[in-house]
Amino acid sequence: MGGVLEIRDLHKSFDSHHVIQGFSMDVVEQTLSCLIGPNGAGKTTLMDLISGRLKPSSGSVRFRGDELSGLSESDIARRGVGRKFQVPAVFKELTVRENLEIAFSREVNPFRNMLKFRDKAMLAKLEEVSVLVNLENRLSIVAGLLSHGETQWLEIGMTLMQEPQLLLLDEPIAGMTEAEVDQTAKLLREVRQHSTLIVVEHDMGFVRRVADMVTVMHMGTHFAEGKIDEIEANQNVREIYLGTEEDAA
C-alpha cells in the first residue's frame, strides 16, 4: 500500500494574496482522508489545484508517480481523479439518468461516441450507482427538481460513474437531513473499499464517522494531521477554530 497522491511544497497565490503556502501531504491507497480547516483555509483551492482547475504557482502534485500540475482538467479526470464541487454542479436541465450516463466517461473519443447509442457496460454501472446513491426511483426526473440532499447524491453518483481511483469530495453533506447524512456516511465507507477519497467537511461528527485520517489546513499550510482523536485533543487546532469563531462573533 503506497501513496496514491503526493503533494509537495505547493504554493498558489492570487496576485499578492498567498492562499496555499508550502502545503505538502501524502494520501495512502484505499483510505478516506478528511480535510478540515476554518473558512478560507484554502481547502477548495487545494482541490482546484489537484484537479487542474487552477495551476499552482510552484510545487508538485503527483498521482501514482505522475505529475498532474500542467495537465488539463479532462486529462486529470481521465487518469482517474473524480471531483464533486462545493456548490453542487449537476446538469439541471437534463434528467438524473442522463446526468449519470454522461458521467460514464470510459470512452471520450467523440467519433466513437457518435456511434454509441446503447452501452451495456454503462447500463450495468448505472444500475449499480443509482442504487448506491439512492436515486433508482428518480432517474427520469429533471435534475433541477431534486432536493438539496439528492442533488449532492447525484453529484457523488456522477463521480462514481467515472470509475475514479481518487475521489475529491468538497463538502458532500452540506444541506442534507440527518437521515441523508447517515446514508452518505455508509456510502462513503463502501466506496472506500475500492478507491481513495479526500473529503472536505466541517461537520466533526461526520468526520469522526468516516475518516481514517484527518488533515487540518490553516491559512494554506498543512497544520496538523492524525487520527480524529488526536486532532480533537490537539490544543493548537482548537485555537485556530476558536480564533475564527471569535472573529465571527
Place this chain on the structure above:
Amino acid sequence: MNGNIYHDKRAQWVVYIVFFVSLGLIPVMQADPFLLNQLAVFGIYGLLAMSISLCWGTGGILNLGQGIAFGMGAYGMAMTMQMQSQDPEFSPLPSFMSTNGLEQLPWFWEPFWSTGGGIFLALAVPTIFSLIFGALMFQARVSGPFFAIMSLAMLSAFYILVLDMQPYTNGANGISPRMPLEVAGYSLDPYSPAAYWLIFGLLFSLTVLAKLLNQSKFGQIVRALREDPERVRFLGYNVALYETLIYAISAFIAAVAGCCFTILIQYVSPDQFDVVFSITMVIWAAVGGRLSLIGAIIGAFLIQGSESYLGDQFLNSWHLILGFFFVIIVRFLPNGLAGLLEMLLAKRSRSSTEESPPHGRAKSPAAANAEKAGV
C-alpha cells in the same frame, strides 16, 4: 411510466416520417415549375435552420456567422457550374475575369474544371475552415456572446473580401452560370421535380443523421456542455474538441445548403454573406424552437412563407414585424413553437396521470411536467 408523448422517441420518428413523406409528395400534386422551385428554396432554408438548431440548440453555440459556410458552399458550386460552361481550349476564362483585366485563370479556380472536385471543395473548404476557426475559438474558451460576436465579425470580413476581390469573384455583380448543373451527362433543371426531390432528399437524410447524432452519446455530451462546459471537462471529455466538431458539422450542413442554393437560383452574390441573412437563420430556429430540429425547419417555413405572402404588403415594415415577433417569442417562449407544443402535451399527460393513483415514490405532477428525454 406515463411521460409526455413529446419525448417519446417512437412518436418523434412518426412525426418525422409523416412530415417528410408529405413534403416529398408535393411535386406529384403540384406541377407548377416556378412554385416548385420556390418550395425547393424553402428546403434550403430548412437545412440552414436545422444546422443552427444543431449548433445553437444542441451545443448552445450561438453562431451569427452561418453565412460563411453557406456563402462558401454557394460560391464553390457557382464556380463549378461556371467552369462547366467554359472550354479549356477556346474560352478558359469566365468573361467577368477578362473584363476585370485577368489574363489567366487564378490558381484557386483551376480545381473547379472538375465537377466532382469542385463540389468536393465547395463542401470541404467551409468545413475545414470551421474546424480551424472553431478550434482556435473553443480552445481559447471563447463562448456565449463573445463567440457570437467573433462569428459575426468573421462573416463581415468575408462579405467585404468577396466584394473586394472583383477580378476573382466579380464583386457585387456575383457569378451567374449560364447553364444548370450537369452531373454525369444529366442536366439538373432547377425547376424540375428532380431538383425539388434532391433538396428535400438532402434535407430528409441530413435531418435524420442530425437526429441520430443528437441521440448518440456524442449528442448527450454536447447537450451537457451547453449547460456547463466546466463540469463536462471534469468528467474527462475534451470540451473544445466536442464544440469544434458540432460547430463544423453544422457548418457542413450549411455548405450543403449553399451548394443547393446555387443549383436552384443559378446565381450567387455577396448577399449570401449578408449579416442580416445569417441573423434571420437564427430567428427561424428561435421561433420554431432551437432544441428541436424539425421545429427549427418549420420555423423557417413559417417565417419565409409569411414573408413571401405578407412581405409584399408590408414592404419595409416586414423586418420590423419580424423583429417584434422574435422579441415576443424569446420573451415568452424561449423554446419556440416546439417548446409550446411540449408544454401543451405535458399538460395533457399530466391530467391523465392525475387520475391514476400514485404508487411508490411517485413523481409530483410538476416533476412529470418537466420530465425531459432530450431531443
